[in-house]
Amino acid sequence: MKFGVIPVGEAIGAIAAHSVRAESVALRKGQPISAELASALRAAGIETVVAARLDHGDVSEDAAAGGLAVTLAGMGVRVEPPFTGRSNLFAERPGILLVDSRTVDGINAIDEAITVATLPTFKPVVEGEMIGTVKIIPYGIESRLLGQAIGVAHSGRPLEIAPYRLRRVGAISTLTPGFKIGIVEKTLRVFGERLAPAGAGLVAASACAHATDDLREELLSRIDEVELLVVFGASAIADRRDVIPAAIEAAGGRIEHFGMPVDPGNLLLVGELRGKPVLGAPGCARSPKENGFDWVLTRLLAGLPVTRRDITAMGVGGLLMETVSRGQPRAGGAPDETTDPDEEDER
Structure with a gap:
């Protein structure tokens, strides 16, 4: 992916890296620059923009985030459509979140462009709770890097929600x-x-x-x-x-x-x-x-x-966390005289 300052006339098809506002023109960050926008920018006196352009074989941020998120999702996990390089994962049912830290760490170690964050493993979750997110940092990444990340996800354990079974x-x-x-x-x-x-x-x-x-x-x-x-x-x-x-x-x-x-x-x-x-x-x-x-x-x-x-x-x-009723037992010293004598050691 190419990134930097380029003349407006050469920016058609590139992705704006920053928002630009001039007269009646409003170019949003992350927006593809069309011929009409480029013409309007020139008319407003804007000569250059900071933009990114994907190389042949690069994968856009949304496609990469969505593809990796779907690969990570296991039983009981729902993936939302990606936006701005992010794809979020949600619990489809209440239960216990199972996360393989080696899988997540392995993906995050591939390249700084690819990030995965999750809730802690074994955390109880409710239906509809966000349990993880995939964020692609730049506007696109090499397909080679995405392939590595998906390979790690396939080889490890996916994010899963273990449903409650005992009643x-x-x-x-x-x-x-x-x-x-x-x-x-x-x-x-x-x-x-x-x-x-x-x-x-x-x-x-x-x-x-x-x-x-x-x-x-x-x-x-x-x-x-x-x-x-x-x-x-x-x-x-x-x-x-x-x-x-x-x-x-x-x-x-x-x-x-x-x-x-x-x-x-x-x-x-x-x-x-x-x-x-x-x-x-x-x-x-x-x-x-x-x-x-x-x-x-x-x-x-x-x-x-x-x-x-x-x-x-x-x-x-x-x-x-300490609780007030426990009288700060880790601090040492004499017992709190206000403690109910019937309350046993709360450890």
Whole structure:
């Protein structure tokens, strides 16, 4: 592509790089310069313009952006027609966005003329939400470069929306003497609000003593009627041998991982019982604010596995906002005396 200052008389067919206004003439940036426009510009005393002209074999910005965007789009993704060298991608359904960073990074490394930007992978999205954009910087690029970008897109994983699949969710609340029932009621209400965007619902909610044998029996009595089970402990899980993990294993289940490098959310437990996911919720799951519990819950609702390796990879970006109710625990010092003594460690 040629770019620079050219005489108006030689600009017919070129693309204006900047807007020009003179007398009754209005040339817009990105507008092809026709013979009529060139004549009007000369009549207005304009002798030169800054313009771009595609070489043989170049691909226009819109055609390149649209072609690459279509190649990147996978299941559940819609591509809008390109404009000014940009083509946007949108979610066709609610779910979890899956992005292969190697594919995106590989395309962006080809040439500065080609850019791809997306939302973070595993982000929950709603129908109609923009999830990515392809922008071609100049007015056209070499077909060779576009071919390389499309090749990388074909060889990698496309952008996809993993739909929510699990609908029937259960919750067990463990209780200690004096534990406020109001906390349980608030927790279940917040949990129901978390499930709603995924089209899931709380179909079973029960309570038992915060003891291994009692929880074991409750797990076995609930697991067959749900697709996912969450345990909200009256006391935060302190160790793999604590009540909640011990009860899961006593029921015949297994622990995938305890703890996560996301704060709030450190004390999350991921387990499995009879082929179904069981979560030991951290204390912060009682709050509607985003925390590590959300990161795991939404993936599971979409039927995506959450392994130890997945969890240990969450550290970068895992330092989330402090909440006023947590009393700034990372700052150290004495506990906030206004904190409700019944509120457990919210990690």
